[in-house]
Amino acid sequence: MGIFDDLLEAAKRGDEDEVKKIVSQHPELLHQRDDRGATVLHHAAFGGHRTIAEFLIHQGAEINARDAEFGATPAGWAIEYLREMGGFLAIELDDLAFAIERGDAIWVARLLRRFPSLHKASNSAGTLFSQMAEQTGDPEITRLFRSTEHPGE
CATH class of the missing domain: 1.25.40.20 (Ankyrin repeat-containing domain)
Known part of the structure; x- marks a missing residue:
């Protein structure tokens, strides 16, 4: 050595x-x-x-x-x-919440590709991002969460 x-x-x-x-x-x-x-x-x-x-x-x-x-x-x-262990930086969580709220499917897709386990994460209020996606009514963002329900598992 x-x-x-x-x-x-x-x-x-x-x-x-x-x-x-x-x-x-x-x-x-x-x-x-x-x-x-x-x-x-x-x-x-x-x-x-x-x-x-x-x-x-x-x-x-x-x-x-x-x-x-x-x-x-x-x-x-x-x-x-x-x-x-599933940890994220606060800015990553905030950026995903922001992208969902703005209806920005491109950024939602980018974040979910980069950090697949974000689909199981929640915003600062405790709402699952997948629920936020459903609440927007945006079919593309909702589809992104459905297509990543079990990444890497």
């Missing part, structure tokens, strides 16, 4: 002292990528290791570096676990 692998493992397990030691001796590793194109900051963010992420950023890690697999930034990796 090489020094970069040691750094990644330290970041993954939250070993701040080891991360600091390796980065102080090998600052060039801040910009090195693993086989998925991810940086050490991606891995620290995914593990929820805030103090390590802060240290890496202060040392010059690229905060918006994109991985090669999905084009995801460290911020995207930071929320990945919650996304896997």
